[in-house]
Amino acid sequence: MKQPVPNFCRPTGIPFPGPKAGSAVTTTTTPTDVRPDPPHHSDVGDGSLAEFGYRQELHRSLGRYASFAAGFSFISVLTTVFQFFAFGYAFGGPVFFWAWPIVLAGQLLVAACFAELAARYPISGAIYQWSSRLSTLSFGWFAGWIMVIGQIVVVAAAALALQMVLPAIWPGFQLIGDDPAPTSPDGAANAALLGVALLVLTTLVNVLDNRVMSLVNRVGVTAEIIGAVLIAVLLLTHSERTPGITFHTTGADQSGLFGALAVGSFTAAYVMIGFDSAGEMSEETHHPRRTAPRTILTALGAAGLLGGLIVLGGLLAAPSLSDGRLGVDGLSYVLTSSLGDGVGKLLLADVVVAITVATLAIQTAACRMLFSMARDGQLPFSARLARVNPRTGMPSAPALVVGVLAAALLLLNFASPDAFLAIGTTCIVMLYLAYAMVTGPLLVRRLRGGLSSAGTDETGAPLFSLGRWGVPVNALALLYGLLMTVNLAWPRAVVYDPAGGHWYFQWFTVLFLTATVAAGVAFRAYRGRTAAPPTALAGTESV
Numbered sequence: 001m002k003q004p005v006p007n008f009c010r011p012t013g014i015p016f017p018g019p020k021a022g023s024a025v026t027t028t029t030t031p032t033d034v035r036p037d038p039p040h041h042s043d044v045g046d047g048s049l050a051e052f053g054y055r056q057e058l059h060r061s062l063g064r065y066a067s068f069a070a071g072f073s074f075i076s077v078l079t080t081v082f083q084f085f086a087f088g089y090a091f092g093g094p095v096f097f098w099a100w101p102i103v104l105a106g107q108l109l110v111a112a113c114f115a116e117l118a119a120r121y122p123i124s125g126a127i128y129q130w131s132s133r134l135s136t137l138s139f140g141w142f143a144g145w146i147m148v149i150g151q152i153v154v155v156a157a158a159a160l161a162l163q164m165v166l167p168a169i170w171p172g173f174q175l176i177g178d179d180p181a182p183t184s185p186d187g188a189a190n191a192a193l194l195g196v197a198l199l200v201l202t203t204l205v206n207v208l209d210n211r212v213m214s215l216v217n218r219v220g221v222t223a224e225i226i227g228a229v230l231i232a233v234l235l236l237t238h239s240e241r242t243p244g245i246t247f248h249t250t251g252a253d254q255s256g257l258f259g260a261l262a263v264g265s266f267t268a269a270y271v272m273i274g275f276d277s278a279g280e281m282s283e284e285t286h287h288p289r290r291t292a293p294r295t296i297l298t299a300l301g302a303a304g305l306l307g308g309l310i311v312l313g314g315l316l317a318a319p320s321l322s323d324g325r326l327g328v329d330g331l332s333y334v335l336t337s338s339l340g341d342g343v344g345k346l347l348l349a350d351v352v353v354a355i356t357v358a359t360l361a362i363q364t365a366a367c368r369m370l371f372s373m374a375r376d377g378q379l380p381f382s383a384r385l386a387r388v389n390p391r392t393g394m395p396s397a398p399a400l401v402v403g404v405l406a407a408a409l410l411l412l413n414f415a416s417p418d419a420f421l422a423i424g425t426t427c428i429v430m431l432y433l434a435y436a437m438v439t440g441p442l443l444v445r446r447l448r449g450g451l452s453s454a455g456t457d458e459t460g461a462p463l464f465s466l467g468r469w470g471v472p473v474n475a476l477a478l479l480y481g482l483l484m485t486v487n488l489a490w491p492r493a494v495v496y497d498p499a500g501g502h503w504y505f506q507w508f509t510v511l512f513l514t515a516t517v518a519a520g521v522a523f524r525a526y527r528g529r530t531a532a533p534p535t536a537l538a539g540t541e542s543v
Contacts, residue, residue, distance in 0.1 A: 049283060052123055054375070059210050059393025062285040066214045067292060069221040070281045071299030074274030074365055076158070076358030077307040078224050078231075078351045083161040084267040084424065085314060086330030091495065092264025094315050097246040097308075099261045103268035104304040106480035111275050111300045112466055113439050113477050115293035118279035119463040120455070122288035125372020126279040127434050134441035138524070143437035144373050145520045146513075150430025151366035152402055153512075154274070156409040157424045158359045159195030163187055165348045165355070166194060168332040181328055183417045191420065192413035199410075202360040203403035206367060209392045210284060213364060220357030227350030228306040231335070234347075235313025238338045245315060262487055263495060269484060270424060271307050273431045275300040277365040284393075290457035293464035363402050370398035380523065422496060422508040429489045429509050430516070436481040443474045489513070 049056055062070070088096045114126070123129045127147040132140020160182070166173035167180035167190070175193055177186025205213055249257055278295040282288035314331050315321070317338045325333050336344035374385035384397050412419035445451045453465040466473055489509045497506040504511065 049123070052121075054123070056283070057388040057390075057393070058124065058283045058371075058395075060284055060286060061211055061393075062214055062281060064291050064295065066218055067278045067281060067285045067288075067295040068299050069214075069217045070361060070364070071275045071278035071295055072303055073217055073221050073224070073354075073357045073361035074277040075272060075299060075303040076224065076354050076361070077271060077303045077310065078228055078354035079158055079161050079358040080271040081267070081307050081310050082164050082331050082351055083157075084270050085311065086327055087421065088264045088267030088311075089315075089330070090327030091266075092260040094245045094248045094321065095257065095260050096264025096267065097311055097315060099265035100268045100304075100308045100311055102261070103265055103272055103484075104300075104308070106477070106484065107272045107275070107300060107304070108297075109473050109477035109480060110435055110439060111296050113442055113474050114276050114279060115296045115464050116451075116466060116470075117438070117442065118276075118282065118292035118296055119289045119457065119465075122279075122282035122285075122292060123372065124280060124283045124368040125375075126276050126282070126369075127438055128369060128373055131434075131438045131441060134438065134445050139437065139441065141373070141378055141524070142517070142520055143434050144369060144378075146430055146437070146516060147434035148366055148369040148373070149516050150427050150434060151362060151369060152405050153409060153423060153427035153430060155199070155359060155362045155366060155402060155406040156195065157270075157427050158355065158362055159198045159406065159410065160191045160413065160420060160423070161355045161358075162194040162198060162352065163191030164330065165332055165351045168329075168336060169345050169348050169352070182420050183328070185417055188413040188417035188420060192410040195410045195413075196407050198356060198359055199363075199403050199407050201356070202363050203399050205360055206363055206399035206403075207389075207392070207394060207396045210394050213360070213394070217357055217361055217364075220353055220360075223350055224354040224357065225302070225306070227347060227354065228310060230350075231347055232306060232309040232313050234339055234343070235310065235317040235334065239313075239316035240319065240338075241316055241321075243312065243316065245321070246312070263492070265484070266425060266428070266488065267311075268307075269428050269432070269488060272300060272304060273428060274362065274365065275303075276435075277361060280365045280368045283368075287458040289463060290459055290461065363399065363406070366402045367395060367398035370401065371395040374398075416502060416505065418497060418499070418502055418505040422505050425488055425496070426509045426512050429485055429513060432481055432485040432488065433513070436478060436485060439474060439478040439481060443471070443478055446471050446474055 088099070092099065114130075117130045117134075118126065121129050121133060125144060128140055128144025130140075131143035134140075163180065163182045167187075171180075173194070174180045174186070174190055176190040177184075179186040180190070181187045182191050205216055249260060275296050278285075278299055279292045282292050285291050310331070314326075314334045318326050318334045319337045320326070332344075332348060335347055338344075339347070370379065370385050371388070373379050374382040376382075379385055381397075385395065385401070387397060388395050409423060412423065442451070451470070453463070453467065455463045457463055491506045491510060493500070493506050496508065497503065
């Protein structure tokens, strides 16, 4: 007689999640750091969480477009391109455009690997769950820990983007001082103030019903896509020069073409992250094994194409490439100068919508990561963080934690304008490293022949698979991710501390990452000393 599948949605005193369906359950269970895979998927319904030892708590209400919106809104091409275009041009000149297709190609390799995993592990906390099931729970825990801290930093960075557009729409949004440039003391302080106000709004939405969150996300993404297409078309039809300008290295970084591309790639790297959010929302998505792999790839592909066209259009339509404004005011300057105040400000208002929805989506993804790790009893205050409101289907405590911590990070902007760039690049490095902590174990699993292509999705079709291309695609994805992580984290004084005298900003990314890992090690050491001995599981029959 089969026993009910055990529920591991709450801490049970066992250091690591218990056995999955299909494994033998005995009264002498010993802790293990290896998480066995469930048996091949055979249930074509949405109840596949039981295979992993979890029960459905989050409300499953998202369709394919909502899943796409989760990934696209995290990337939020309007938010990120408007936020970092000026930086890319200032250090790379027109040639920085070519960093875009390079980064897009690299991230598509990573996304293809993630699509395979989303089909096989449709669980919230994607990076943590994927990494821990491909390697060990300890390694996966650090992947999840780095990822969730990185997501919190991304929330703060996205909220800062309001400063790039609101004062350009109406000077009254410059509440502190009179210089709206985000690299000025007044602009940096005002960015923090606007960012905190936005975080209050997104935190409120994240504790409401997930249908409200999904509606806001879908409407916002639709508006963003329409706005992005209009901006790209209008910029390209108001060109002042030919695309050949993108081969010019005028104004590029002093280290030449390579330096221009290396530093200019920060813009593209910042834009094209977060596509895994479609997998992050799997427990709330109908038919996740079929839907999530496709929406991961389409979200990245759509954002990459639209973003590339906007960057190109901005370079072609800018009134001047040499007056210095393009490297300071960025695309807001191009829109209002080339299209006129009326049209330009209307499009900038659409960018504000995109920034709001992006901050909401990123905060939601971070909440699901906290929830997933807490559900396995892997975080402080796990019982509270894993609690889901049965009426709303939302974990409220993670939303509050993410909102408060992101707001605290924004206070750095009051200390120095350099914090804007430090926060932005730090979050990219954190996510890139967490991604590599998935693609690395995945490559090892492939080389050992342990990644099966068997199984079907909810419609009975074969699971998404790279087939014979799996090893080369995976290897290139890992290599790209590691190289880009080093490139982004490299402590360039000219980038991170241009004014000098702030060595901690030059090394901010390295110091923050080191502190994150050290805090994780300390917590796990403390938890190892204080953890209760494993409790016996009732029953001796196979499940």
